[in-house]
């Protein structure tokens with residue numbers, strides 16, 4: 001009886017969003033009389049960072065400090081329409097909608113400032129610190145706050161903008177069956193090293209390494225945060241979790257956390273990540289976003305690593321000790337495969 | 344069944360309520376006292392997000408009868424910050440991006456506080472042990488472990 005080491009690899013070509021009816025997202029932005037901006041969205045931030053990313057995108061496009069932007073995702077009944085937070089579409093779709101809304105709002109902001117300064121709106125620039133001034137003449141300036149107040153109480157203007165992102169609907173070519181449902185793909189490769197005990201069937205993930213290409217990382221720490229958390233979920237789906245262990249037979253399904261197995265803080269493996277930034281032409285400031293692909297490559301990489309370790313190909317998830325032991329038995333013993341690569 | 348009175352300290356202030364003998368502390372805190380720091384996750388002691396300190400000891404409020412808190416001091420995550428000043432562990436969680444959805448965070452912060460107040464210089468294994476009763480669905484735990492180790496290194500968490 002022995003423990004066998006194995007290495008597996010997987011790569012992903014991951015479509016961002018989907019194209020059912022154009023996959024639209026809307027955003028509305030308006031300024032308050034204190035010169036701060038509210039972005040209204042209907043997609044929900046579940047912790048993935050969408051509020052922070054859209055806040056950065058809005059501030060950058062408006063030309064105001066990030067502290068002066070508030071993103072409100074409170075209510076999909078009263079907010080602008082959105083398809084939702086799924087399909088890894090948040091950064092790309094909502095980010096683009098926010099850019100469109102922020103451009104329109106910025107246009108009104110500069111017009112209102114131009115009226116106060118008695119210049120052409122086209123000659124005005126923002127300094128990103130809450131001021132608007134004439135290009136090349138920083139002393140001829142007005143604050144965003146004073147502009148918002150003038151618009152509200154003197155000029156009778158709403159500094160506001162509407163934005164939508166909609167991708168052209170791609171129909172299926174009747175001759176070739178070809179279609180192009182996506183505008184942006186993200187990519188990743190991941191290597192997993194495991195150890196398989198051929199007596200107990202237990203798999204230990206020793207370490208993982210990955211490279212992710214996801215456009216520009218608009219908030220690099222949050223990208224890392226998603227990649228680490230998603231990889232944990234990938235390990236969990238590969239080796240632990242299932243609501244229906246004997247699918248399609250529903251018996252023995254877990255009913256609560258006592259029975260639903262997940263790896264705990266003691267089961268995590270060292271994980272090194274390289275993020276390659278290749279700004280996407282149609283992404284908000286080049287961003288595509290990580291999302292679901294944080295977990296995706298982990299599953300096949302672990303399945304491949306288990307095969308590499310003991311020669312058992314498990315085709316349904318999760319890869320439980322029981323399935324591995326049955327496979328080893330069917331093969332008449334563990335059959336370690338040739339190992340590639342160093343370390 | 345007749346309700347019984349219970350008086351205890353909650354994050355330093357005196358509170359009183361009438362509870363049914365079978366009411367648990369989590370229900371009393373959230374429904375009776377509008378203290379929404381501890382979350383309701385599983386209600387059966389398996390997720391840890393309802394974790395509180397009772398007289399300085401780590402307890403699951405969903406498994407604690409409210410009436411048994413008579414005369415004791417219950418501390419929740421809401422009592423960690425001092426006005427606008429975050430507790431050093433909260434600060435470390437923020438700096439290490441140790442929360443995503445935040446649902447586990449009240450329990451994680453409270454468990455980390457109990458750990459560091461008892462053992463200000465824990466090893467990585469002791470940190471893992473300290474949060475092993477708390478489930479996190481989002482972070483993969485690494486950022487939480489790092490945040491707690493950083494808070495310990497800052498030397499700002501005092502022994503209780």
Ligand code: FES
Pocket residue numbers: 382383384385386387388389390391392393394403404405406
């Ligand atoms: S709610 Fe108390 S442990 Fe889950």
Ligand code: FES
Pocket residue numbers: 047441442443444445446447448478479480481482
């Ligand atoms: S941050 Fe979501 S459960 Fe821990």
